[in-house]
Amino acid sequence: MAYGFSEQGMAVQQAVRRFMDDFVLPAEPAYYAQLEEVGPEGYPPILDRLKAAAIERDLWNLFLPHLAPEHPGTPLSNLDYAPVSEALGHVSFAPEVLNCAAPDTGNMEILHLYGSDRVKREWLVPLLQGEIRSAFSMTEPDTASSDATNIGLRIERDGDGYVLNGRKWFSSGAGSPRCRVLIAMGKTDPDAPPHQQQSMVVVPRDTPGVSLGMSPTIFGYHDRGGHPEVVYRDVRVPADHLRGAEGTGFAIAQARLGPGRIHHCMRSIGAAERALRLMVERSLERHAFGSSLAHKGLVQDWIAESRIEIDMARQYVLHTAQLMDTLGNRAAATEIAAIKVAVPRMAATVIDRAIQVHGAAGLTQVFPLAHMYAQQRSLRIADGPDEVHKMTIARREIRRHHPGFRLTSAG
Numbered sequence: 001m002a003y004g005f006s007e008q009g010m011a012v013q014q015a016v017r018r019f020m021d022d023f024v025l026p027a028e029p030a031y032y033a034q035l036e037e038v039g040p041e042g043y044p045p046i047l048d049r050l051k052a053a054a055i056e057r058d059l060w061n062l063f064l065p066h067l068a069p070e071h072p073g074t075p076l077s078n079l080d081y082a083p084v085s086e087a088l089g090h091v092s093f094a095p096e097v098l099n100c101a102a103p104d105t106g107n108m109e110i111l112h113l114y115g116s117d118r119v120k121r122e123w124l125v126p127l128l129q130g131e132i133r134s135a136f137s138m139t140e141p142d143t144a145s146s147d148a149t150n151i152g153l154r155i156e157r158d159g160d161g162y163v164l165n166g167r168k169w170f171s172s173g174a175g176s177p178r179c180r181v182l183i184a185m186g187k188t189d190p191d192a193p194p195h196q197q198q199s200m201v202v203v204p205r206d207t208p209g210v211s212l213g214m215s216p217t218i219f220g221y222h223d224r225g226g227h228p229e230v231v232y233r234d235v236r237v238p239a240d241h242l243r244g245a246e247g248t249g250f251a252i253a254q255a256r257l258g259p260g261r262i263h264h265c266m267r268s269i270g271a272a273e274r275a276l277r278l279m280v281e282r283s284l285e286r287h288a289f290g291s292s293l294a295h296k297g298l299v300q301d302w303i304a305e306s307r308i309e310i311d312m313a314r315q316y317v318l319h320t321a322q323l324m325d326t327l328g329n330r331a332a333a334t335e336i337a338a339i340k341v342a343v344p345r346m347a348a349t350v351i352d353r354a355i356q357v358h359g360a361a362g363l364t365q366v367f368p369l370a371h372m373y374a375q376q377r378s379l380r381i382a383d384g385p386d387e388v389h390k391m392t393i394a395r396r397e398i399r400r401h402h403p404g405f406r407l408t409s410a411g
Contacts, residue, residue, distance in 0.1 A: 003318050009080025016059060016087045016098070023053050024094050031093055040222040041175055050097040051130055061128055063100045063263065064109060078259060078321040082266045086314070089270020092371070093224075099128070103136040103172055105263060106256040107183050110200070114252065116240040119202050123181045135174035137184040137203070137230050138253065141167060146388045148250055149194040153186030153232060155201055157246075161238050162188075162201055167213070169229040170382075175215055176225035180205050184232065185253060188246045198249035202241040209235035219374035255329060261336050261383055262324070265317045265343040268379065269310060271372050272347040276306045278369065279354035286357075293357060302353040309346045317343060334396045337389035344379035345386070351376060 005013070027046055034044035054060055062084055064075045076084065088094040095101035104127055111124040126132045143150040153166025166186060173179050181204055188199040203210060213229030215222075244252055280303060283293035293299045317339050323332035351373045355362035362369045380386050398405045 003079060003322060005083075006077070006080055009076055012059070012062060012076060012080065013083045013087070015057060016062075016084045019054065019057060019059055020087050020090060020094065023050055024091050024097060028091060035224070040224055040226065041177065042224075043176075043178060044093075047093070047096065051099070054098050059098050060130075061099050061108075063105045063259075064112065078262055078324045079318065082262060082318055082321045085263045085266035086270040086273070089267030090274045092368075092375070095267070099130045100263075102260060102263065104134050106260045107134045107136055107181075109259070110183060110243055110252060110256055111202070113255075114200075114243040115202070118240055123202060123204075126180075132180040133173055133176055133178040133225065135171040135179050135182045135225075135230075136256075137168040137171045137174070137182045139168060139170040141169045141229065146385050148185075148198065148253060151186060151198055153184065155184075155186040155188045155199055157188070157239075158236070161236050162242065164201065164203065164209075164232040164235040164237070167229060167231050169213070169216070170227045171230045172223070172227050173225035174205075174230055175212060175228045179225060182210075182230065183243065184230075185249050188249075192247055195250045196247040198253075199246050200243035200249040200252055201237055202243065203232070203235060203237055207235050207237060209233045218378050221371055221374055259324070259329070261340045262317065262321055264379055264383060265313075265339045268343045268347040268376060269314050269317065271376060272306070272310050272313075272350040275347075275351040275354040275369060275372060276303070276310065278367065279303060279306070279350075279357045282354070282357050286359075299357060302357070306350045306353060309350065313339075313343045313346045334393055337392045340383065341380075341386045341389045341393075344376045348373060348376040348380075 027050060030046050031044050034046055035042070038044060062076050063081055085095075085100070088098065088100065095105075108124060108127050111120060111127070115124055123132075123134070127134060138148070138151070139145040140150075140152060143152055145151070153164060153168065156163050156165075164184060164186060168184065171182065174182060181202060183200055184203050185198055185200050187197045189197050191197075209232060211231045211233070213231055215226040215228035218227065243249070279299075280294070283296075283299050283303070286293045288296075316335070320332055320335040320339050323335055329336070351369055355369045355373065358367055358369060361367060364370065395405070
């Protein structure tokens with residue numbers, strides 16, 4: 001079907017593609033050379049030059065559909081933003097250049113929708129201006145976080161504030177010195193119904209009692225800012241740092257993750273597109289058994305399958321984005337869950353084929369493919385594992401035929 005991109009959306013999409021070609025892709029070697037110098041918790045200086053160029057071209061804060069007019073940026077609908085996110089997916093650090101990087105995007109949306117005036121002034125404004133970074137503190141080492149009702153961190157009311165006690169991990173980016181604020185999810189009322197026990201609070205990173213523990217790597221890669229354990233020990237925050245009302249944390253989390261999954265999926269498609277291009281280029285350059293790899297029937301089959309799978313996935317994501325814009329996130333819940341399963345799996349398959357065509361070199365840092373594969377494989381767990389999303393899809397499909405169906409059987 002034809003998708004109704006707005007004129008503004010099409011103009012921004014073209015501008016982002018030009019920006020990627022003219023600025024971001026040529027800066028890749030310098031970025032990784034500087035990252036080697038400053039270390040995984042450091043900040044490559046080239047990012048400042050790239051951000052200034054993005055701001056100059058009004059390519060900033062494009063992700064937030066309902067951005068307040070007093071803040072800088074040119075917000076787009078989910079549908080208009082989807083191809084932008086795909087373009088950014090070609091290079092791992094590109095979203096940060098346009099201030100569209102996770103987890104900041106989801107956190108800014110929460111602060112925008114649910115933040116008090118003080119919280120917006122102190123944390124949303126500097127995030128929108130790209131002066132600081134943030135982290136989302138939800139996953140815990142001692143619980144199965146695929147079921148968010150398991151969350152154990154306690155948030156207890158005490159006078160004019162709340163006190164937090166517990167442990168989180170995979171709080172992506174929390175290890176960076178630029179991370180100045182966390183949004184933590186925990187239980188305010190363990191005796192309430194399961195989906196009304198949780199709340200979210202804003203926690204400044206330098207609050208007494210907040211400390212970092214271990215920082216696990218992902219397939220051996222240490223991403224900038226890491227995915228560290230965050231320990232909350234008698235951490236006190238003011239009452240107006242609560243997001244929404246007590247007991248609404250689970251609902252807010254689901255609202256936050258929906259648009260974020262669109263972003264993840266379109267970036268995955270961008271990564272798959274880059275992998276396909278690298279696969280084709282490598283197949284034309286390398287010769288074995290009397291001809292180029294591009295002449296081998298098996299490699300041609302991989303190239304064809306990859307093109308088909310990428311284009312199918314893109315159409316599914318665009319369809320989902322349009323549903324979100326026209327009917328709302330809740331109405332598109334099945335499609336959001338489905339693309340979160342299908343797209344990272346597709347991207348990992350395409351990248352795996354590209355690695356195979358590159359041979360041993362594809363496993364190394366000489367090419368970006370190994371890191372790209374690790375990122376896509378991790379997405380089958382991040383923001384909810386495949387199995388939970390499939391459970392959501394199956395339950396909704398069954399209810400179309402049997403409206404009284406419940407997740408747990410009576411027997």
